Amino acid sequence: MSHNVLLVDDHRDILRLLHSTLDTLKNKEIKISESPSGEEALLASGRNQIDLLITDYMLPGMSGVELMHKIRARHPEVKVIFITGMTDKKMRDEMFNGGALAIFDKPVPLADFLDVVERGLGLVQTIFPPEKKGEQEEERHSRVSDLLANFRQDVKAEAVFLLNDRGLVQARTGKLHDSSMEVSLISTLMSIHNASLKVARHNHQETIDSYHVFSGGDHDLLFIPVTPLYALLVAGDNLAAEDRILETVSGLLALRAEVEKSLKSMGVTGELKALVEKDRPASSSAPTVVAKKQTDRLAAAVPAPEMEALLKDAASQKAQATNADDFWDQAAEKHGNKPANSEVISLEEARKLGIIPDGK
Secondary structure, three states, rough: OOOOEEEEOOOOHHHHHHHHHHHHHOOOEEEEEOOOOOOHHHHHHHHOOOOOEEOOOOOOOHHHHHHHHHHHHHOOOOOEEEEOOOHHHHHHHHHHHOOOOOOOOOOOOOOHHHHHHHHOOOOOOOOOOOOOOHHHHHHHHHHHHHHHHHHHHHHHOOEEEEEOOOOOOEEEEEOOOOOOHHHHHHHHHHHHHHHHHHHHHHOOOOOOOOOOEEEEOEEEEEEEEEEEEEEEEEOOOOOOOOOHHHHHHHHHHHHHHHHHHHHHHHHOOOOOOHHHHOOOOHHHHOHHHHHHHHHHHOOOOOOOHHHHHHHHHHHHHHHHHHHHHHHHHHHHOOOOOOOOOOOOHHHHHHHHHHOOOOOO
């Protein structure tokens, strides 16, 4: 079954980039066509079935939203992805309210773009694949999903995710207001999770107690670790409002405890204390004791035969040097009165030879 994708943008470089990005999926079922304007895109949609429309918001002539509505009149099931440089919230709401699958700001985050394309066309996901589970594991994960769904209903959240340390979604309920950036968002949050683990280790914590709250955007986001390998993400409107934050966090802590129990029933381990002991350098524990043991061991060590021979040679050389010093001291004392020139004799020697009379 083929999937027809129509790319619409008046910038040739962007069309080329998006086309080559889609080619990286290496899916022969995807058929790609390009149009530089809304009018030409309409002509193309009249000739072929369009399954996915990827269009710029700002086009010469009609806008991307107008193009979406006109193509949907011919192909009601078409999925639409917008590419835009506009950050105005009203325009983004216009695109979402019109039924956009996703909106990407320029420059386009390619991993997120490919993930949305795969999900939009119903392809086997390769960019952000779900994990395969056995029958027993599937049953346990369904219990986790039930916990997430009940919590979402209780706090009136839009979405609740259980994420693992590789950035994959283990369980989820609901969806984000804008799923375009889901891959990048989850990747960034797991980077925060890994940084929290490092802080906990430096702080010598046996458990992870860190909370991250992001408010004032499309959603209020609450992110909390469950174990070193898993974390919970909750998204919703006004979850972090002053009159709700305590209730939300209290419920989230209760959810974390229940999810942790379910994970342990699946055989998931990896407590922070064990990770701390594993990662801690040997020199960091009782350095004074370690140093003393090393000193005692060196003191009690027996030198190797080669080392003993070198020590004996050094002692002998020292003795020889001492003897040589004594020799030169005695020679200087014995011959200290002799002139340096061999052809000149002293007065004492001249008297002994009778050259000079005594008394002279």
